[in-house]
Structures are given as C-alpha cells and as structure tokens.
Amino acid sequence: MEKVVLVTGANSGIGLALCERLLTEDSQLLLCLACRNMKRAEDARSALLTSHINAHIDLLHLDVGSVQSVLAAAQELKARYNRIDFLYLNAGIMPNPQVDVKALFKGLFSRNVINMFATAEGLLTQQDRLNSDGLQEVFATNLFGHFLLHRGHSAQKWDGTLQLLQGLFSSVICPGLVMTNLTYGILPSFFWTLIMPIMWLIRIFTNTFTLTPYNGAEALHWLFVQNSESLDPRAKYHSLTSGLGKNYTQPQQMDIDEQMSEILYSKLLELEKVVRKKQSEGNVDK
Numbered sequence: 001m002e003k004v005v006l007v008t009g010a011n012s013g014i015g016l017a018l019c020e021r022l023l024t025e026d027s028q029l030l031l032c033l034a035c036r037n038m039k040r041a042e043d044a045r046s047a048l049l050t051s052h053i054n055a056h057i058d059l060l061h062l063d064v065g066s067v068q069s070v071l072a073a074a075q076e077l078k079a080r081y082n083r084i085d086f087l088y089l090n091a092g093i094m095p096n097p098q099v100d101v102k103a104l105f106k107g108l109f110s111r112n113v114i115n116m117f118a119t120a121e122g123l124l125t126q127q128d129r130l131n132s133d134g135l136q137e138v139f140a141t142n143l144f145g146h147f148l149l150h151r152g153h154s155a156q157k158w159d160g161t162l163q164l165l166q167g168l169f170s171s172v173i174c175p176g177l178v179m180t181n182l183t184y185g186i187l188p189s190f191f192w193t194l195i196m197p198i199m200w201l202i203r204i205f206t207n208t209f210t211l212t213p214y215n216g217a218e219a220l221h222w223l224f225v226q227n228s229e230s231l232d233p234r235a236k237y238h239s240l241t242s243g244l245g246k247n248y249t250q251p252q253q254m255d256i257d258e259q260m261s262e263i264l265y266s267k268l269l270e271l272e273k274v275v276r277k278k279q280s281e282g283n284v285d286k
C-alpha cells in the first residue's frame, strides 16, 4: 500500500529537499505538498517531477498562519485521503531577523563561543506582529497553525467526543544551520557564500552546521525509515554533518518540564476552542 505523506512549506528549502529525498527513498509515495502559494507549489511539483517522472504528487493550499485556511485544509485532507502516514510540520517564518551585534561580540570573547555559533542562541532578534486572527504571527505560523492541522487530522468525532486516534507518534527535529530563504533573510546570500570557507572550518568543531537543505533534511528522512515505536518522544533528533561532510542523525534528550508541557497543551486546547468558536460565529454572520 502506498504511503501518504504531507509536508507543509514544501516549496523551498528543507521541505523541498525532504520531498526529493523521500521520493528517492520510496517511489510509490503519495506526496502532498501543502503550501500557501500555489504558483510556488506548482513549481516545486514540476522540479520534483523532473527527477521522479512517475511520482504521485498532490498539492494542497494551506496557509498555516491563518486559522480559516488551516481548518479548510484539514477538512480537505479528510475528504481526500483515508489516512496520512507521515505529517511533516515544516513550514516556518522568522520575520525581519537581525543579528544582535552586541550579543555577538560578547559571545565571541566568551567560553560559550562554539555553542553560540552552533545554536545561534541569543544571537538573533525578529520582529513579530499580530496577524488577522489577532495572534502573534510567529506563534500562529510556526506552532499554532500546525497544532490545529494536526488536531484536525488526528481527531475524529465518535459519539460526539473528540478522541485521538490510536498509534500516533510525534517527534521533534532540529535541522542545524541551513542556507535557505530563511537564513538569506538574516544576511544576504552573497555574504553567506563569502564566509562559506569559515563555516566549513567551524564545522570541524560543531557538527550542527549542516549548511545545505539536503543535509538539513537528514533527521526528517531518518525518521521516515525508522520503526516509530522505537523512537523516544523526549528526544530531539538533530541533523548533523561532520567536518568531512558525513550526514547523520543524533537524538538529544530535551529539557522538558512535564508540568509546563501539560499547561502549554491545555492552553493550546483552550485557544483552539476560542478560534473555532470565532470561526463558526464568523461563518454564521456571513
């Protein structure tokens, strides 16, 4: 039976590289590219079809930053497919990222210098704003829209109550530092190209500089070929590239406060109720 795989933000960067890798791994896949811009989605499909002529690739309109779009997409998915085997929640934004020069210089002369480059922790600032649903744009796009989509797909109405489907596995990954449209928003692409030799050098000390979308998609691809039951839900799976350019995936335990996770989850459920109510009231008003 062909596997059904959905990738959000599949038209560029890590998402597109993942699609390419998945089709190479399994040519029988039914791949659904979920994108906000259908022209870019068409272009991505054409690019994938040039290397995988017989691939089965569907497109779905999805703006993860819009509650209305996510709910419509979730309905559409239920109507189109009777199951989804892999849901890759990849789409993300980083609006107007800026390097915090003060933090950079402070970090350069500290013992934390390698870790600072490896994780970019504290190095970047971004400009968030409210979207048309009244939610912070980064939260809505990177987290809440995906939460809603995942709930819309994995929850079914039985006897009037919402229950999670059995056998659902969820994993977190980190792609490392990858050259994509997202990083080109921080510094122009020519600058990254210019400092590439330095980045290769740094890679000797930190394997998190995966640099290419293909390498960055390593952990996502690795998860695809694992037995889901053997995965650790408390681990974050890192795409890593060695100094010699070898790709591999390594789990790292996440520092999770269970109580805080429970609170976050119940807050997300509360917010889901609020936005669903708003949506249905909006639909009645129309």
Ligand SMILES: NC(=O)c1ccc[n+]([C@@H]2O[C@H](COP(=O)([O-])OP(=O)(O)OC[C@H]3O[C@@H](n4cnc5c(N)ncnc54)[C@H](OP(=O)(O)O)[C@@H]3O)[C@@H](O)[C@H]2O)c1
Pocket (backbone or CB within 6 Å): 008, 009, 010, 011, 012, 013, 014, 015, 034, 035, 036, 037, 040, 062, 063, 064, 065, 066, 090, 091, 092, 093, 141, 142, 174, 175, 176, 177, 178, 179, 180, 181, 182, 183
């Ligand atoms: N690059 C890195 O170093 C890095 C590091 C850590 C994590 N990440 C994460 O990796 C993921 C992929 O990013 P990338 O580096 O591959 O960047 P990218 O090339 O900019 O890809 C992001 C994708 O998300 C899509 N997207 C953005 N907002 C969307 C929305 N509201 N609805 C639907 N799709 C939307 C983009 O579509 P458009 O083309 O229409 O904009 C694009 O296809 C992101 O979640 C990012 O946060 C990246």
